Amino acid sequence: MGKSKRNSPKPGGNRAERLAERRAALEQAAQTNTRPFEGLAAECDLVALREFVPSATAELPLVPGVAAERPVVLATVLPGAVSALVRAGEPPTGYVGVQVQHQGADPGADLAAGILWTQSAEPGDSLSSVESVAGGPRLADVIDPAAALDLTVHQDFDWWVPEGVDPDPQVAATIEQAKQAIMPSARLALGAETVGAAWWVDAGDKAHIRWVRPEDEDALMLALARLHANGGLHLGEGSRFAGSFRTHGLLVPVFDLDPEQHPDELVAPAIEFDARLAEALASDEPTTAAERRSRDGLRSRQVTLR
Structure with a gap:
């Protein structure tokens, strides 16, 4: 018969070591700057x-x-x-x-x-x-x-x-x-009146716009939900809101696009979307049931990049 393994080290170290590793991870997370570029125009x-x-x-x-x-x-x-x-x-x-x-x-x-x-x-x-x-x-x-x-x-x-x-x-x-x-990429030249940074990429079977936004996440999510409930969450014909991800303290809405469209063709629809979004951000109207459902649905499709 083999020897008893009662006193053998368990995988991953003993309890004290695991607690120390967990504390170290929590301390590192606490020291991490979740919005490292805040306050910069760029x-x-x-x-x-x-x-x-x-x-x-x-x-x-x-x-x-x-x-x-x-x-x-x-x-x-x-x-x-x-x-x-x-x-x-x-x-x-x-x-x-x-x-x-x-x-x-x-x-x-x-x-x-x-x-x-x-x-x-x-x-x-x-x-x-x-x-x-x-x-x-x-x-x-x-x-x-x-x-x-x-x-x-x-x-x-x-x-x-x-x-x-x-x-x-x-x-x-x-x-x-x-x-x-490398995947072909471009920054949309939307002018000084628009907010954030909209980047186009050709991923092969489809193209995307990833639009980094500086607004507060909760306010931006509510504004996106208002647009979604009213049919305005798009960048023109052939586009589709794909979801969003958060990274470095900012929310990044993502749109799927027709890969045949040239980035320059997206400038006008993007400016129009930005204007609709600004109006939704400024709204102080109570949320409707449809807008609340939209917000819940949009949140369920969020991911976080670390």
Whole structure:
């Protein structure tokens, strides 16, 4: 007969270890900044770039005193998903990525730390990961909080290699592989009167609009429910509201679209939707039974990205 397993360690460690792990997880969750880009004019675009935009760049509007005559470019993802790197040139250029291998508790503060690192690092250096310290600079301390991002959306990753430089075969193969997997994307140019950031993507069998919104989630959900109950929750003929997800403290409504439509064709319907939504947000009318049912149905289709 085999020996008794009464005193053998149980899978997952003993009770004290499991409690310690649970406490550590709760402490980490408590330290996480659930809305890391709040207060920035670029908040909605920063969320989009971090969560679902494949390839885009923008030179950051640094506040006076931060840059040592060295510009910094924000990128969706850098080679190897590193946090930052410095590219040689006159002057050298810093790059910081928002889609990284290792995520800290406050992505905004981590970005600030990466930006500051680029100002003193040597050309050719890269930073695999960065984690901000408590009480350190916030992103709003490093970039102009009132400035929007002047984005360039790419349909490939050729910008990973400086112009005029021949990449080594391994890098070239990586870029080609990424190019084959990328989904065409575009930011809808809706004008200054619209709110949030609406991003189009061609997913093959269908296209989508993912519209990052800055409003309070409960108020936005009620406004969406009012539109749904009245038949106004759409982006024109052939579109369908698919649901919503929340990430970094914001709600992102998603619409399914006809993949044959060009993004420019969606601009007018999107502006009209934004106007309907603004009217619904401003309404103080009591909710109807149909609107309450719509809100319950819309909430049941929500997911949260962490």
